[in-house]
Amino acid sequence: MILTLSQLAVIAATPLLVSAVPSVEVRQAQKVTVDFTKKYQTIDGFGFSGAFQRANLVVNLKEPKQTELLNLLFNTTSGAGFSIVRNGIGSSQDSSKDYMNTILPKCPATPDGTPDYKWDGKDSGQLWLSQQAVKYGVKTFYGNAWSAPGCMKSNNNDANGGMLCGISGASCTKGDWKQAYANYLIKWAQLYGENGVKITHLGFLNEPDYTTSYASMQSNGNQAAEFIKVLRPSLDKANMTDVGINCCEATGWSVASQHASQIASSGAENMVYAITSHEYTSRISGTMRTTRRVWQTEYSDLNGGWSTAWYSNGGSGDGFTWANTVFNGVVNSNLSAYVFWEGVQDRATNNNNNEKLILVDGQNYVVSKRLWAFAQFRVVRPGALRIGASGGSNLKSSAFVNVDGSVAVVIINSGTGTQSVSIALSGSTLTSPTVKAWYTDNTHDMTAVDVTVAADGTATASVTGRGMISFLFTPGAATVPPV
Numbered sequence: 001m002i003l004t005l006s007q008l009a010v011i012a013a014t015p016l017l018v019s020a021v022p023s024v025e026v027r028q029a030q031k032v033t034v035d036f037t038k039k040y041q042t043i044d045g046f047g048f049s050g051a052f053q054r055a056n057l058v059v060n061l062k063e064p065k066q067t068e069l070l071n072l073l074f075n076t077t078s079g080a081g082f083s084i085v086r087n088g089i090g091s092s093q094d095s096s097k098d099y100m101n102t103i104l105p106k107c108p109a110t111p112d113g114t115p116d117y118k119w120d121g122k123d124s125g126q127l128w129l130s131q132q133a134v135k136y137g138v139k140t141f142y143g144n145a146w147s148a149p150g151c152m153k154s155n156n157n158d159a160n161g162g163m164l165c166g167i168s169g170a171s172c173t174k175g176d177w178k179q180a181y182a183n184y185l186i187k188w189a190q191l192y193g194e195n196g197v198k199i200t201h202l203g204f205l206n207e208p209d210y211t212t213s214y215a216s217m218q219s220n221g222n223q224a225a226e227f228i229k230v231l232r233p234s235l236d237k238a239n240m241t242d243v244g245i246n247c248c249e250a251t252g253w254s255v256a257s258q259h260a261s262q263i264a265s266s267g268a269e270n271m272v273y274a275i276t277s278h279e280y281t282s283r284i285s286g287t288m289r290t291t292r293r294v295w296q297t298e299y300s301d302l303n304g305g306w307s308t309a310w311y312s313n314g315g316s317g318d319g320f321t322w323a324n325t326v327f328n329g330v331v332n333s334n335l336s337a338y339v340f341w342e343g344v345q346d347r348a349t350n351n352n353n354n355e356k357l358i359l360v361d362g363q364n365y366v367v368s369k370r371l372w373a374f375a376q377f378r379v380v381r382p383g384a385l386r387i388g389a390s391g392g393s394n395l396k397s398s399a400f401v402n403v404d405g406s407v408a409v410v411i412i413n414s415g416t417g418t419q420s421v422s423i424a425l426s427g428s429t430l431t432s433p434t435v436k437a438w439y440t441d442n443t444h445d446m447t448a449v450d451v452t453v454a455a456d457g458t459a460t461a462s463v464t465g466r467g468m469i470s471f472l473f474t475p476g477a478a479t480v481p482p483v
């Protein structure tokens with residue numbers, strides 16, 4: 001196309017007009033007020049799993065890609081800064097397909113017989129991945145069995161449902177295996193401990209409302225309570241008083257809520273650390289009736305074809321969609337932890353869907369924006385207390401006080417235009433804080449952005465439309481007290 005002189009003149013003039021628009025928007029900053037008098041739940045962290053041998057994809061990567069990938073997952077300044085690793089406690093005879101091999105391939109003849117544990121020092125790649133996580137400062141390791149070994153179950157198989165023998169409702173003629181299963185879980189945790197990884201939480205069920213061809217074991221909340229009453233004193237006797245029991249990994253929020261009420265009515269609520277739910281069969285909404293902490297421990301987009309988009313019209317694999325999902329769980333449903341399903345997966349599995357954060361394709365990897373949605377939450381460290389945050393239109397705001405006294409503010413801009421955001425810390429004891437901010441959108445991944453701090457301490461930075469911004473206020477140098 002050949003342009004006339006007058007057309008060229010229009011083009012030359014255009015940038016001036018366009019550039020005037022954002023600066024007008026930036027002047028009208030939207031104010032978000034952080035309220036320290038409103039105190040909500042304590043945050044345990046954010047994480048992912050390397051179960052089903054996916055951890056091996058990282059083990060098998062060559063340098064420098066291996067370290068790059070570990071940084072993407074665990075680094076608190078350049079990656080997602082994940083703080084929880086959920087490991088599958090294997091129950092299968094081998095590690096083919098999606099199986100995870102057990103440390104007890106053969107049970108003793110009777111429940112009180114001496115178990116012949118076999119430790120392969122790998123645990124489907126999960127031990128190595130956990131050891132790397134320790135180096136990055138990760139302290140929360142959740143060991144989660146999908147099932148007891150088949151030899152302890154009503155159906156003699158770790159797959160296809162069935163129940164733990166000894167639980168009411170299980171039809172078994174081989175005795176009560178509750179204590180043997182508790183000992184087995186404790187042994188697994190001790191093996192990790194001996195290898196430098198302290199297991200902090202244990203779960204003994206996965207999706208007990210779903211029977212499938214890989215490891216699965218049925219249970220309702222009342223039946224789970226029967227086992228919890230054996231596991232808790234067994235952990236205490238093994239000097240593992242600080243290991244929390246999580247239960248029961250329901251396929252969705254409504255079943256998890258049933259589990260919570262059944263565990264409470266069975267008198268085992270105070271023996272549980274967290275009620276755990278997935279989000280597949282029913283999404284998280286409202287708050288669960290429990291005195292325990294609540295964790296979302298497994299969810300992903302199982303249907304969408306591999307997508308690395310931040311925003312593509314609200315697609316189920318979009319980073320922006322996941323930012324909202326995690327935000328909703330933490331802010332509207334009182335979650336103390338949000339754990340994604342697989343951290344990494346290959347191209348071949350499940351037609352290269354979105355159930356992973358990072359695609360590991362042979363010796364290469366591709367990062368999805370879902371990872372960066374989680375990275376925006378990395379300013380919220382384990383032990384943080386959620387506090388009040390409100391204000392601004394089209395802004396979803398959340399605020400947290402970290403254990404070190406720093407204040408994290410995580411905001412989603414639901415609007416389509418660039419927005420300047422001002423954060424006022426009302427009632428803060430932070431003196432002359434240093435403020436940093438990072439944002440993610442279609443073309444940025446937790447990229448540092450300039451912050452202006454006013455004399456009254458209000459911090460202002462800009463975030464693009466459908467972007468996400470995280471602020472971190474760290475205490476300034478201590479003022480010298482008057483003599």
Ligand SMILES: *[C@@H]1O[C@H](CO)[C@@H](O)[C@H](O)[C@H]1NC(C)=O
Nearest residue numbers: 071075076077078079135136
């Ligand atoms: C995290 O990333 C930063 C920036 O690349 C790097 O300097 C630091 O060494 C990394 N931390 C760890 C524990 O590897």
Ligand SMILES: *[C@@H]1O[C@H](CO)[C@@H](O)[C@H](O)[C@H]1NC(C)=O
Nearest residue numbers: 234235236237238239240241
């Ligand atoms: C637990 O700790 C106590 C005190 O340190 C010790 O005497 C006991 O042997 C330990 N028990 C186990 C099972 O490790």
Ligand SMILES: *[C@@H]1O[C@H](CO)[C@@H](O)[C@H](O)[C@H]1NC(C)=O
Nearest residue numbers: 041042287291292293294334
């Ligand atoms: C939120 O969870 C905590 C436990 O972490 C619980 O004490 C509190 O009652 C819950 N709040 C609501 C509104 O459910």
